[in-house]
Amino acid sequence: MRRIVFSAIAWTLLVGWAWAETAPPVLSVSGAGQVAVVPDMAVISLGVVHVDKTAGAAMAKVGADARALIDVLGGEGVAARDIQTSQLSVGPVWDTRASGPRTITGFEARTMVTVRVRDLDGLGAVLDKVLDAGANTFNGLSFQVQDPSAAEAEARAAAVREALEKAQQLSAAAGLTLGPVLRLSEGGAGGPRPELFAARAADVPIAAGEVTIRATVSMEFALEP
Incomplete structure (x- = not known):
């Protein structure tokens, strides 16, 4: 009985070893694809900062300017869903010039608003109006594509083609x-890249550039003699 069991184990090990020795090799490759498209939406980050003797006074000034800012955006056709408060803070302003203990000289209140502008032709006018309304802080502007699905599909297809060619x-x-x-797996990212496209709105020249949609894939193939 022991001899039978031992023979069975030996046969199993032999078959497993033979299968491992004859298993086909695997080829792993990666591919990348990208598509450049003209953006159709801008995202701007702007806000209001005020300093006053008391926190309440500083916040009151910020609140008044923030309300005016939001009203102006609405008047320029920016929908409420495209306006979002991204920061609201108030804190002391310290006198760092004195050689003795630090003292509070006032309070700084700050609010930031993130705005999506879907009409790029009116972007320059929007920037002009919000500055007139009291916005005194501007943290940046980026361009995006509202619906990148078609460009993403094209980038994926290009990535697969490159992997197959490799x-x-x-x-x-x-x-x-x-x-x-x-095996087939995907990873991808997109981001803005300045190019040659430019638009002018009001008195502010806006270079929208291009948004490059990227995709990457990893593939494994069996190899045969």
Whole structure:
């Protein structure tokens, strides 16, 4: 009985070793694709900062200017869903010039608003109006695509094509035949990239550039003799 069991174990180990020895090799490659599109939306971050003797007075000034700022944005056709308060704070202003203990000289109140502008032709006018309304802090501007799905699909297809071309070249160079796909995974990112496109609105020249939509894929193929 022991001899039978031992023979069975030995046969199992032998089959497993033979399968491992004859398992087809695997080729791993990656591919990247990108599509440049003209953006159709801008995201701006702006706000109001005031300093006064008391926290209440500073916050009151900020509140008044923030209300005027939001009213102006609404008057320029910016929807309420595209206006979001991203920061609201108040804190002491310290006198750091004195050689003795630090003293509070006043209070600084601050609010920041993130705004999506979907009409790029009116972006310059929006910037002019919000500055006139009391915005005295500007933290940046970026351009985006409202619906990137078509560009993302094109970038993915380009990434897969590149991965396939690499796999075909490598397998041919090794004298092997490219087998079926064993694994396919995706990763990707997009971001703004300044290019040649420019628009002018009101008195502010706006260079919208291009938004580059990127996609990357990883693929594994079986290789056959």
